[in-house]
Amino acid sequence: xxxxxxxxxxxxxxxxxxxxxxxxxxxxxxxxxxxxxxxxxxxxxxxxxxxxxxxxxxxxxxxxxxxxxxxxxxxxxxxxxxxxxxxxxxxxxxxxxxxxxxxxxxxxxxxxxxxxxxxxxxxxxxxxxxxxxxxxxxxxxxxxxxxxxxxxxxxxxxxxxxxxxxxxxxxxxxxxxxxxxxxxxxxxxxxxxxxxxxxxxxxxxxxxxxxxxxxxxxxxxxxxxxxxxxxxxxxxxxxxxxxxxxxxxxxxxxxxxxxxxxxxxxxxxxxxxxxxxxxxxxxxxxxxxxxxxxxxxxxxxxxxxxxxxxxxxxxxxxxxxxxxxxxxxxxxxxxxxxxxxxxxxxxxxxx
Amino acid sequence: xxxxxxxxxxxxxxxxxxxxxxxxxxxxxxxxxxxxxxxxxxxxxxxxxxxxxxxxxxxxxxxxxxxxxxxxxxxxxxxxxxxxxxxxxxxxxxxxxxxxxxxxxxxxxxxxxxxxxxxxxxxxxxxxxxxxxxxxxxxxxxxxxxxxxxxxxxxxxxxxxxxxxxxxxxxxxxxxxxxxxxxxxxxxxxxxxxxxxxxxxxxxxxxxxxxxxxxxxxxxxxxxxxxxxxxxxxxxxxxxxxxxxx
Numbered sequence: 001x002x003x004x005x006x007x008x009x010x011x012x013x014x015x016x017x018x019x020x021x022x023x024x025x026x027x028x029x030x031x032x033x034x035x036x037x038x039x040x041x042x043x044x045x046x047x048x049x050x051x052x053x054x055x056x057x058x059x060x061x062x063x064x065x066x067x068x069x070x071x072x073x074x075x076x077x078x079x080x081x082x083x084x085x086x087x088x089x090x091x092x093x094x095x096x097x098x099x100x101x102x103x104x105x106x107x108x109x110x111x112x113x114x115x116x117x118x119x120x121x122x123x124x125x126x127x128x129x130x131x132x133x134x135x136x137x138x139x140x141x142x143x144x145x146x147x148x149x150x151x152x153x154x155x156x157x158x159x160x161x162x163x164x165x166x167x168x169x170x171x172x173x174x175x176x177x178x179x180x181x182x183x184x185x186x187x188x189x190x191x192x193x194x195x196x197x198x199x200x201x202x203x204x205x206x207x208x209x210x211x212x213x214x215x216x217x218x219x220x221x222x223x224x225x226x227x228x229x230x231x232x233x234x235x236x237x238x239x240x241x242x243x244x245x246x247x248x249x250x251x252x253x254x255x256x257x258x259x260x261x262x263x264x265x266x267x268x269x270x271x272x273x274x275x276x277x278x279x280x281x282x283x284x285x286x287x288x289x290x291x292x293x294x295x296x297x298x299x300x301x302x303x304x305x306x307x308x309x310x311x312x313x314x315x316x317x318x319x320x321x322x323x324x325x326x327x328x329x330x331x332x333x334x335x336x337x338x339x340x341x342x343x344x345x346x347x348x349x350x351x
Numbered sequence: 352x353x354x355x356x357x358x359x360x361x362x363x364x365x366x367x368x369x370x371x372x373x374x375x376x377x378x379x380x381x382x383x384x385x386x387x388x389x390x391x392x393x394x395x396x397x398x399x400x401x402x403x404x405x406x407x408x409x410x411x412x413x414x415x416x417x418x419x420x421x422x423x424x425x426x427x428x429x430x431x432x433x434x435x436x437x438x439x440x441x442x443x444x445x446x447x448x449x450x451x452x453x454x455x456x457x458x459x460x461x462x463x464x465x466x467x468x469x470x471x472x473x474x475x476x477x478x479x480x481x482x483x484x485x486x487x488x489x490x491x492x493x494x495x496x497x498x499x500x501x502x503x504x505x506x507x508x509x510x511x512x513x514x515x516x517x518x519x520x521x522x523x524x525x526x527x528x529x530x531x532x533x534x535x536x537x538x539x540x541x542x543x544x545x546x547x548x549x550x551x552x553x554x555x556x557x558x559x560x561x562x563x564x565x566x567x568x569x570x571x572x573x574x575x576x577x578x579x580x581x582x583x584x585x586x587x588x589x590x591x592x593x594x595x596x597x
Contacts, residue, residue, distance in 0.1 A: 320524070
């Protein structure tokens with residue numbers, strides 16, 4: 001059963017505000033902001049495209065030139081090399097990027113295009129609205145909150161970039177020797193439907209996701225109030241959404257870090273930079289594994305190829321494989337299963 | 352007195368030089384003994400590599416998380432030993448010389464695990480199954496067809512570690528997963544899904560094995576001397592020689 005997201009909650013003592021050094025928060029906040037692909041408009045980088053070996057079987061990657069995109073392209077080539085050429089291009093700023101997409105798709109006529117990150121998807125959409133030519137199947141990767149974006153791209157399928165709460169929570173349940181059954185989440189009202197979907201999924205593992213909804217521009221006091229109310233509802237874990245509006249430098253300094261320091265419940269975050277050996281905010285993070293994301297995308301391309309690249313939308317899929325980060329000091333406080341540490345990719349702060 | 356001092360200094364220098372030479376030899380000896388290993392789906396490559404280095408004396412271990420990565424590395428360089436499930440070794444044209452055993456058996460039972468609805472053998476061929484990649488993407492369909500005694504290969508979704516099988520069930524991307532018995536025990540320990548298990552007695556996969564380079568004699572010994580705790584993490588309790596280089 002999933003509790004209503006905005007159910008009345010009992011009041012508790014407000015969070016004690018403690019002094020946390022601003023540079024530490026700036027560091028964490030910068031880490032959060034850089035958790036995407038860190039693309040710089042107009043900045044291009046070479047993908048060293050190989051000589052084509054499969055005429056008529058082309059997957060065209062359109063992307064920013066970020067390091068994660070390079071890793072993804074390398075993994076895609078490894079997976080698809082036997083049957084497809086994978087050519088990748090960096091897309092520049094707005095007008096230039098749209099012209100580049102036009103040129104690439106019109107001249108190369110790929111069977112599928114892979115759109116990496118939100119900016120590329122928006123540029124592709126603008127180009128799509130100006131063209132009459134048949135559109136290849138588009139696969140959207142590494143874009144945030146893509147389930148709202150994907151239906152607006154004709155003939156597309158997406159793999160979400162947010163690791164679902166169910167995956168993170170079951171992963172943490174595996175590592176920590178304690179139940180994970182009542183999970184709190186503070187979220188903005190604009191993400192209510194997203195949180196509802198997450199709650200439905202989590203209920204399959206008998207995890208109740210208990211939401212506290214803030215306005216669309218929450219100040220640190222509103223977030224602190226939400227955390228207090230969630231504690232009052234006897235949550236056993238906290239899930240922190242990747243939302244820059246909730247994780248501003250000020251909110252980190254005034255609310256999140258003091259809350260984490262109290263060590264009431266383990267905190268699950270969605271970016272590795274918040275699992276920090278010194279500042280101890282997130283206990284556990286699960287992020288999509290880039291190489292395995294490429295495997296999942298390659299599988300999708302093979303399935304489309306088997307069906308002759310049919311026209312139509314394929315919806316949004318959840319990412320399957322994750323990389324897991326654990327703050328060893330925090331996890332030890334909550335009780336960690338030593339044998340489960342072998343399932344963790346990065347042990348943060350391990351001696 | 353002065354002469355005595357010079358002799359002592361000379362001897363000291365000689366001893367230091369001899370020590371350095373020994374260290375260099377030892378280093379060279381260590382560098383020669385390289386082990387490539389494909390991480391079993393239950394241990395991340397980082398932890399597996401550390402475990403192997405701690406358990407095998409004079410062996411430099413390099414662990415890989417995916418069969419493809421192991422195959423690519425083997426194309427670039429031949430190490431003195433390769434450790435993986437026996438079918439993985441054979442898929443890379445390597446002969447298992449040491450076969451891991453647990454008790455009397457060299458194979459592990461695999462299970463077909465679904466959620467809510469029990470599976471029958473007859474339904475398998477028309478299903479989508481999730482499985483950890485053992486022999487590479489291309490070879491997996493026929494591997495699974497043989498494993499499950501099917502006339503045709505089912506549709507597969509392949510992952511690289513056991514932990515990724517559960518999300519396939521969560522998001523209903525597969526009808527069932529094919530998983531080793533030991534991995535299923537771990538999965539069941541932290542999931543509340545209503546699992547249904549189909550056990551086909553013939554669905555068994557040969558356990559971890561080692562292929563040795565015949566030009567590196569004496570490399571077999573460290574594998575027999577592995578601590579039992581490390582062997583247990585590989586789901587074996589000993590290695591048994593199956594032929595090949597001594």
